[in-house]
Amino acid sequence: MSLAIDAARIDSVLLPDGEWHTVHNKSFDLDAYEYLRKEEGESDIKLLGGGQEKPSVPATGASWTDRSGYIYFCPLTSIVAVRYEKPAKPETGMRQVLVG
Numbered sequence: 001m002s003l004a005i006d007a008a009r010i011d012s013v014l015l016p017d018g019e020w021h022t023v024h025n026k027s028f029d030l031d032a033y034e035y036l037r038k039e040e041g042e043s044d045i046k047l048l049g050g051g052q053e054k055p056s057v058p059a060t061g062a063s064w065t066d067r068s069g070y071i072y073f074c075p076l077t078s079i080v081a082v083r084y085e086k087p088a089k090p091e092t093g094m095r096q097v098l099v100g
Helices: none
Strands: 010-014 020-022 029-032 034-037 045-049 060-065 071-075 081-084
Touching: 010 060
Parallel strands: none
Antiparallel strands: 010 020, 010 081, 029 060, 034 045, 060 071
C-alpha cells in the first residue's frame, strides 16, 4: 500500500519551523533539486545538484507559491507533512486521522 498524495490538492506544507506554509493556486511541484546561477545573455551555470552528483544533497526538491506571490524552494527531506484543504464533507474511502 502507498500513500497516494495528489500534488494538485496540497493546500499547505509543514516545514521544520513548525509553521504551515500555504500553497496557492495548485502550485506545489516536485523536481530535480539544484542551484543555478543565471547570467543575462548566457547559459545557466549549475552550482550544485543533488543525488548522484553530490550524495549529501537530496536529489528531489519541492516548490510552491504562496498567496503573497513568494516562491518557496526546499529539499523534499525538509517537508514534515502536507495537507489538503478540509473537504466540505468526508470523502468516501479515505481514512480520517485525528491528531492532537
